[in-house]
Amino acid sequence: MNIRHLTFRLLQVYVTVVKAGTVSQAARRLHLTQPTVSQQLRRLQDAVGEPLLESRHGRLQPTEAGREFYRACQDALGRFDDYDDYLSALRGGERGRFSIALVNTAQYVLPRLLGPFSQTFPQVEVSVHIGNRQQMLARFERQEDDIYVFSHPPSLEHALAARFMRNPLVLVGPAGHPAAKAERVAISDLLGERFLLREVGSATRMMFDSWLQEQGVSLGATMQLASNEAIRVGISSGLGLALLSEHVLAPSDRSLAKLPVEGLPIESYWQFIVWRDRRLPHAALAFLRFADEHLETWVESQWLRNEVGRLVHYFDLD
Amino acid sequence: MNIRHLTFRLLQVYVTVVKAGTVSQAARRLHLTQPTVSQQLRRLQDAVGEPLLESRHGRLQPTEAGREFYRACQDALGRFDDYDDYLSALRGGERGRFSIALVNTAQYVLPRLLGPFSQTFPQVEVSVHIGNRQQMLARFERQEDDIYVFSHPPSLEHALAARFMRNPLVLVGPAGHPAAKAERVAISDLLGERFLLREVGSATRMMFDSWLQEQGVSLGATMQLASNEAIRVGISSGLGLALLSEHVLAPSDRSLAKLPVEGLPIESYWQFIVWRDRRLPHAALAFLRFADEHLETWVESQWLRNEVGRLVHYFDLD
DNA sequence: ATGATGTATAGACGATTGTCTATGAGCGAG
DNA sequence: CTCGCTCATAGACAATCGTCTATACATCAT
Incomplete structure (x- = not known):
């Protein structure tokens, strides 16, 4: 059997023919002409090297080889249908994974967002890396994570930042x-x-x-x-x-x-930092979107400072 | 994801790339040039509508979507590999099914062959239909079975016969x-x-x-x-x-x-009858081949009359 | 016989694939 | 900074695919 030129389309046609029982029926269902379907079948049988269908009292019955081939088609097509579902879940950000790196001190604030996010998207796997600023900067340079949380970001030449919380x-x-x-x-x-x-x-x-x-x-x-x-x-x-x-x-x-020292507090802000040219996993984007939309719910208004929308917007347009 | 133009070849290329970790490596393994592989990858990603690979410290790593796609590829390719195995078993006649129709009296002789055959090819499913001559003739006309056993065959215009046993x-x-x-x-x-x-x-x-x-x-x-x-x-x-x-x-x-009546016995013969233009399942052919080769073993020499080789030869050349 | 319905074959044609060579760009080890 | 990898892009081209229309053939029920 020569598998190289087998198209999934061809499998779909075959499956339809077997289900329909006649070439013409299948052609109608597929919005193709009958000769097209006939020809596809021939190509398929040539590729497999074995007759797959035989005509018994007016209907096309799969041969022994054809029956098993039908099963194989169903399995393969089904597998890619599943993958399609998986893909849309991934694209919707309902599923997948992303990693976020925090400097130590952000531990006090980030769980307020990550917790509810995980509740809402239980299929998303989040890796959280926590360390001191030095370590996080190294990760940032090596682009090891999707999102970084800094209070005082490094150079933003190739990265985007969005403040999300006051940090006096x-x-x-x-x-x-x-x-x-x-x-x-x-x-x-x-x-x-x-x-x-x-x-x-x-x-x-x-x-x-x-x-x-x-x-x-x-x-x-x-x-x-x-x-x-x-x-x-x-x-x-x-x-x-x-x-x-x-x-x-x-x-x-x-x-x-x-x-109450004069000149204090020093105003600083927690911010999300994302590499500008790095492809952001859908799940990571979903998290940012979630943060943007629900910050008010999970963070007391005195700490609020929501600039995340800009970031979401930037990556949404991709 | 547009599945229509996905070729199995493309999946093979993708799988090879993931395994190899670099495009060039994969190209060498596939005996292709590097640009070819690059281009296939691009086509694939276009079809899927999602990046599947990303370059991390020099090696190509599948993305989240890519990892799952890899699994889907393995499953689908594996499924058709299995089918290939199945096919060769089928072609070898080690597996599959066929049906054989006997007139009543042949019950005395056919089990001697069918028994050992089933022992040798336990994966082959044999349907045996037994009835009187009338009934068997009807089945024969409707081509309901792969092999018929008659002592006195009907018209052989579109069928082939091979004697295998004396029936005085x-x-x-x-x-x-x-x-x-x-x-x-x-x-x-x-x-x-x-x-x-x-x-x-x-x-x-x-x-x-x-x-x-x-x-x-x-x-x-x-x-x-x-x-x-x-x-x-x-x-x-x-x-x-x-x-x-x-x-x-x-x-x-x-x-x-x-x-000991004068003029007797009437010499007649058990024979296998097969439609000339009917595709004979591999398993049926295997049975005839088996009969041809082992008739001497299972039938006393006084009854022997082996012409089955001709039949086997005819269908072998197909 | 005559349709009606279903299948097969042939010829045509644009789109897609599978492949190449040539070339340029990115990057890590000297 | 250059060498030797790697990868990406562009241009070319034959083979194959996915379709169609037109036509002929096979059955089966009038």
Whole structure:
């Protein structure tokens, strides 16, 4: 059997003929002329090298080889029909997978969107990569993920960004700290305190350093800690103060207090970053669309800042 | 997805590319040039309407849609590979089905061949139709079966025949009959006896009638019985004499005796009859081939008469 | 015989495929 | 920065496909 020139069309014709029982009937169903169908059948039988149909009392009956061939056709055609269904699910973004990379701190906010999204599209498999800014930048450079979440994005020359949430950075101290009750405090009044810092290279650290420089001050005692969690614990046990995302202050957590330092908060934003020329999986686009449409539902209005529409729009036009 | 112009060849190319990981590699394996493969891939992706491959660190990786498409290809190609295996089994006659129609009396001889054949080709499904000559002739006219077994075939204008076994017709009487011990008897000396006959239209009856006419004699008392079995019982219980196939005299059956009538036995032969222009299923051909080759093994040499080779040869050349 | 219905064959033709060569562009290892 | 891979695109061309119309042949029921 020479399979090379077998077209799926040919299989469809064959299946129709077997179902219809006559060539003419099949031709009518297929909106073809009878000779066309006859000829296709001949080609098919030539390709298979075996008669597939024989005429028994006026109707075309498949031969033994033809019956089995019919089954094979049904299976193959069915398989590609299934694939077609799969494709449309994929295209609709209801299915498939995508990966998203977050810097550590985004863990506090992204689950609010990812959770409901996964509920709505249970067939979509999301890989979430979490790491520090350095690691995420490396992934970004290697284009290992479909969507990145940064607060302070790298160069946007080949990438697009869309803000989706405010991320004000505030100075945090232990609950009982005197400045917490003040109306307003100058940073210079706090330089005697020890400051707890994330490692150089972290976004918060970068922002803090440049803000301090702007204010024309520099810190005294500092202590470097590896995670925001460690810093939180450190603050509440009186180890010092720190600049933190306001999201880190869980409403229920009474052991920390925001200090009303002049010139703060530093406004920054969580944003989705996507490579401009990278093909975005449908599922990833579906997530962005979901974020765009449902941000209001899952994020308190005080944090809202929805620019995701632009991004969706950009990729929708592809 | 537009399936119409998808060729299996195209699927093979795609599968090879995915396995090879690069277009060039695949091209080499397929003995094609690289641009050819590139172009096929493009056509394929156009047909599917979705990118199937993307280049990740130097190798081509299937996309989500591509991975699933790959599976669909494997399934479809595998399905037709299986069909190919099936086909060759069919062609080899190791598998499939055929039908054979026998006149009643052939039941005594055909199982000797069919039994061993079925043992050798357990995958072949044989339908055996048994009836009287009239019924079998009707089936023959309507071409309902692949092979017919007649002792006295109908017109052979559009059919081919091959003798495979002697079928001498002898006069049979009860064991104690005086003529059984004689050296030779003339039929005229037996006309006082009652004769047991099959119905008009049965082959044996036809042969007997024309033989009697040749001898210029006619029977006195007769009795018509519907089956050879009934006739056997009738003879042994002294109801009369009958012309029967010598095969009917089981060696162990001591209640019947062959009467050495002059001018007998009438030589006749079991033969396979096949429509000349009917496509013979491979399995049917395999049976004839089997009969041709193994007749000596399963049939005592005294009955042998093998002309089946001619038939096999005729259809082999198709 | 005469239609009616179904199938096969032949000839025609534009669209698509399968293949090539030539050439240019991208990229990772020297 | 160039070499040696890789891939993509363009142009060419014969073979094959997917269709059609016209016509002849085969059955079967008038």
